[in-house]
Amino acid sequence: MKRNKKPVIPHTNERHMNAMHRLGRAGVAGAILLMLGMPLALGLYFDALPSVGKILQAAVPLLVVFVPSGFAEVLYYTPIMGSSVYLALITGEIINLKWPVINNAIKISNISPGTEDAEVISSIAAGTASLIVVALVTACIVLSIPLQPFLTMPAVRTASANVFPALFGAMVLDAFKSDLGSGIRASGRWKSLLFPLLLVAGVTFFDAELSAFLHLDTLVGQAGTGVIMSVYPGFVIILMLPVVYYTTKLLYKKGKIHIRLPEKT
Template sequence: MDKKYEDSIHRTGRIGIIIGIILMLGIPAVISSVYDVWPESAAQVITAGSGLLAVFIPTCIAEVFSYTPILGSSAYITFLTGNVMNLKVPVVVNAQIMSDTASGTEEGDAVATIGVAVSSIVTTLIIAGGVLLLVPLRPILTSPTVQTATTYLLPALFGGIFLSFVNNDCGDYVAKGKPLTMILPLLVVFGVNAVFPLAGMEGFVVLICMVLTVLCAVVLYKAGIIKMTPKEKKKKA
């Protein structure tokens, strides 16, 4: 990857993250100052936040390690704007497929960044439109038909995301049998969850499943079940 491009994108991404953190912490700080509603002590903050930190710190670590290889430089925008698994990762995957680029290449990295940026802008516009139209659309949004439909929204969303990853695509290679790597981790998660509920420990589960999936991939590759074949390069017109 071009060193100048890499340094530029990382510098811009770090500056953006710092600005985002300042805004996220600064707005509550200003409101607390104006209305004089600061917490009584640091212990009070730690007590209130310790439970959330115990859940979200492992989850955030797992997301960084699992999603960054897919997202590339677009990880800066992705982790700042959110909706990682349900929106940004599918956007990156589909953008790279449509542009015939691969993760880990300069072209694929640029396509991923553009895709996530456009997705973030569109999402912001939709949210803004929803806020403005919330009152006029309330009768429709609260109707029994729409409420029934929304109960199927998340299953349909994650079902589509799951199917989008059940393929043999592996960047510049076709990995025949790649979906087999997810069988053992899924069985382990379902089996353990049936005996010992894993709610609240998703971050630890993802980290463990990452290691287990890599081990499954190595074993299946060594056994010749997963076969790597270079993709045929399309001739440019």
């Protein structure tokens, strides 16, 4: 998408960025208060407040798994989404919805991730996706009786269960493309992916052995099973980020990957 008077690398506006981060943080604070306040209000009204010990007993196992993966999510989504990451996290369904929707919006707008352009476009795309989901779930409740036969059909359930591979299939070839958006082209980019691909393939192949060696299989009650790629992909992404980043940087510095910026107009 060509913007009016578009500079080669779009400028950033610190004031707007600061305002969006303030709004995002306030939004997160409000969402946390709501999420905690709801059960508290109901518990008080029903005179049915559970003990703090019982809440912690059930919440700690979840926190052990979801805090590290939450850290990973913030680490790899923020460079792509900018300050829209707050809205995406509050409204959830990131990997199967917000991320591809934002990726699609960045792609059709022909801009690069990590720019102010990507920031505003991501925000509009993530907001649209959130509103549509809220509207659809609301409509689903209103129309639950007529919709139930359709949404519980075996074919619909099968298609829904395969939403992740369908999504990754539709997106995966973009990882090898030389077009980085905004008219920026990276020739030889595929070279930087070979080592990370082999490394992840190796971890997947030896998943059972590595899981047993690190006692991760017993930790999640699946002794003898490979659990690294199925239960802890967030950890693998955290470990792979510097591998992919620095492999790419090394090849770029050695001149094996060439970047061509669009000419100024």
